Structures are given as structure tokens and as C-alpha cells.
């Protein structure tokens with residue numbers, strides 16, 4: 001038996017689930033020890049490699065997360081808010097590092113992670129890429145340098161299947177812009193315009209969500225003043241970017257004390 005950290009992937013059949021399984025299997029720093037799907041899913045009981053239409057990997061998809069987590073050092077979870085809250089409790093019980101990529105979690109959902117972080121390491125980020133995490137720091141710096149003559153708008157572009165808006169990344173960028181301005185995002189966020197909205201309020205941070213086709217994930221932070229605009233931009237062209245970041249977080253988490261962390265901690269930014 002290898003002593004490489006064992007990883008369980010939840011939401012195994014999903015876009016990110018499949019990418020994560022491929023990334024873990026191809027890594028020489030970790031091994032895949034479990035794949036979880038919800039009860040009743042037609043992948044349950046099948047070899048996960050075969051279910052993905054490839055070679056057998058010797059890992060059977062299960063609908064019993066606690067049993068899978070108990071055999072693992074880390075759980076990588078890109079699913080949905082309700083599932084992630086359930087997995088957080090089980091990962092804490094199993095003392096496994098819980099890497100959370102799931103977006104669309106409310107403030108109340110996030111608060112529920114706190115007791116879990118007392119027992120296990122949690123790394124959560126709306127975007128696991130180096131580029132976006134660096135962009136949050138640039139956004140904060142530009143927002144701090146400019147005054148409210150510059151309107152800030154975060155524009156995000158995603159595929160037609162995405163179910164949450166604004167994206168987790170857009171909210172990270174909005175938080176960074178608000179921090180640069182020394183304000184709370186909740187006090188200035190303008191999330192959804194329709195009808196007679198009135199003119200833009202000075203100091204607001206706006207969000208625009210585009211959905212279409214197979215766009216993997218693109219984010220612009222626009223600073224628009226009279227006579228000039230600055231646009232900071234990140235474009236993801238491959239989902240493996242997020243999966244590699246998540247695996248890095250799972251490995252980094254092995255050496256940390258229980259608590260809640262983000263990708264800036266993992267990347268040392």
C-alpha cells in the first residue's frame with residue numbers, strides 16, 4: 001500500500017468531479033481512494049474509471065461518504081452547497097482535509113463550516129487558480145489607488161450549465177475591490193439590474209453575469225471613469241487548472257492545523 005495521501009472526490013460524475021479524478025490519478029503525489037455520488041445515481045457501484053468511459057481504476061463509486069472519507073487523507077468537493085455542508089461534517093468527523101470548490105454558498109452556509117474547521121483543515125475558494133488569486137490582490141491594489149470617480153463592475157462569463165450567479169470568483173473579486181476601498185461588499189454590491197433601475201450609485205460595485213455555450217470561466221474587473229477605463233482580466237481555457245489547484249490545496253492541507261484557509265494561504269500570496 002502506497003503512503004501517498006489518499007484522496008476522495010465527491011460529485012464524481014460532474015464536470016469538475018471527472019476532471020479531479022483524472023488529475024489525482026495522473027499525479028505522482030496522491031492516490032485516488034474514493035469517488036462519491038448521491039444515493040440512486042447510476043454510477044454508484046460501478047468502477048469510476050469505467051463509468052467515465054475509460055480504463056478501470058479499481059475504485060468503486062459509493063453513496064456512503066463517511067465510509068469513503070474514513071479511508072482518506074483529503075476530500076475534494078466541487079458539488080452543491082447542501083451537499084458540501086453535509087460533506088464538511090463528515091470530513092471533520094473523519095479528520096480529513098476538506099477542499100471546497102463549491103460556489104453559490106450563502107453567508108449562513110459558510111458560517112456552518114466554522115465548527116467543522118475546529119476539527120479538520122478546510123480550504124475553500126471560489127477559484128483555485130493561481131491567476132485568479134493573484135488577480136484578487138491586483139484588484140485590491142487598483143481599487144485602493146482609485147477613488148469613487150471610478151465605477152467598479154465585475155463581469156463574469158460562464159457556460160450555459162452554471163447554476164449560481166454571481167460566480168464564486170466574481171464575489172472574490174468584488175470582496176477584493178471592496179477591501180481596497182475600505183468598505184463592506186454587502187453595503188455596496190449591486191447584483192442584478194432590470195427595469196427602471198435609476199442611475200448607478202456612486203461607490204457601488206456592480207456584477208454582471210453572462211451565461212452561454214461552453215465558456216469555462218472568464219472574469220473582468222472594470223474600473224470606469226469619465227474619459228478612461230481600466231480592465232483587469234482572467235480567462236480560464238482548461239478546467240484542469242482548477243483541479244490542479246484543488247489537489248495542491250489537498251496536499252498543502254496535510255501539514256496544517258485544523259482551521260479554515262483559502263487559496264491565498266495555499267499559494268503563499
Ligand SMILES: NC(=O)C1=CN([C@@H]2O[C@H](COP(=O)(O)OP(=O)(O)OC[C@H]3O[C@@H](n4cnc5c(N)ncnc54)[C@H](OP(=O)(O)O)[C@@H]3O)[C@@H](O)[C@H]2O)C=CC1
Nearest residue numbers: 011014015016037038078079083101102103126127128242
Ligand atoms: N472553485 C473553483 O475553482 C471552481 C468551482 N466550481 C464549482 O464547482 C461546483 C460544481 O461544478 P460542476 O462540476 O461544473 O457542476 P456539475 O453539475 O457538473 O457537478 C456537480 C456534481 O455534484 C454532484 N452532487 C450534487 N449534490 C450531491 C450530493 N448531495 N451528493 C453527491 N453528489 C452531489 C452532482 O450530482 P447530480 O448530477 O446527481 O446532481 C454532480 O455530479 C459548482 O459550484 C461550481 O461553481 C467549478 C469550477 C472551478
Ligand SMILES: O=C(O)C1=N[C@H](C(=O)O)C[C@H](O)C1
Nearest residue numbers: 103126127162167168169217
Ligand atoms: O461553475 C463553473 O464552471 C466555475 N465556477 C467557479 C466560479 O463560480 O467562479 C470558478 C470557475 O469560474 C468555473
